[in-house]
Amino acid sequence: MTKRLLFLLPVLIFLVVAGYFLWGLGPERDPKNIPTVMIDRPTPGFDLAAVPGVGVPGLATADLGKGQVVLVNFFASWCVPCRAEHAFLTDLAEETGVPLYGINHRDKPEDAAAWLAELGNPYTRIGADPGRAAVEWGVTGVPETFVVDREGRIRYHHRGPLVPDVIERQVKPLLEELRS
């Protein structure tokens, strides 16, 4: 009996290893999708000046969690996915009425201003970040988007552009829940 089980051992090992490889190759698994540790944390401390020539105020920790659910979006004019995401963000802010705050990451002010003039500015506040604020938020690159609740806690963190599928399935339901 034990001997028969012993013969089954290689098959068992094979199944375990094969399962592991299948998981690794699965289309659902994105190795670039770095786990976030920011969920349910208070927003980090930062204080960013406005981007000159854009006409909206800067952004600091004190502006968040004032009884309002807000979206915070890291973007840059040199970032191609940000351009793709821009229209969806604009729609989302318009449709839901949730204030959209921007953090302009490592950008030249004149480039950022030109970019927003061309595509339209859905942001009610934009802070100019020379680099450190992104680290404070655990951001690895632009674009990344956060949902901050009324108490100033981070409730959602998305790496990469917000596309309609993600907005419909994840962001909108969460916004509704947080505002109800």
Place this chain on the structure above:
Amino acid sequence: MRHGLLKTLACVLPLLLAGAAGAVEPDEVLDDPVLEQRARDLSAEIRCVVCQNESIDSSNAEIARELRLLVRERLVAGDSDRQVLDYLVARYGDYVLLRPPMKPTTYLLWFGPFVMLALGALGVFVYFRQLRAAPAQPPRLSAEEEVRLARLLDEEDPTKE
């Protein structure tokens, strides 16, 4: 031969040296050599969060540079190595460490190979024990066969002629 070796060395050595220099730019280097060395050692342990498996010490990514500057700032401010790493882990999770910490979720990672080795050793041990338990020697020849064998050996031995 020797010439070829020298040539190879001449080609490879600069590459090795370049590797050792990392991606640290001159303006990042601290004045205090002791602190700078600590920063270099720490940087080698910190993963560049956009380049998968490169340390921030060897990566040229913007974020790697930002993190290198941050590590140096914190060391100058008097942080211990542990505090610097904790600061980064608080923002990027264990992912930012190239050497994963030992905790229940990583036990399989740390001990898995040794468990496999032990299982293999156990298998080998069991195999040889069974081998010993089984009849180790073939049955002896009968008297008749002994005589035939002796005769055959005699015939084939040319010195006996």
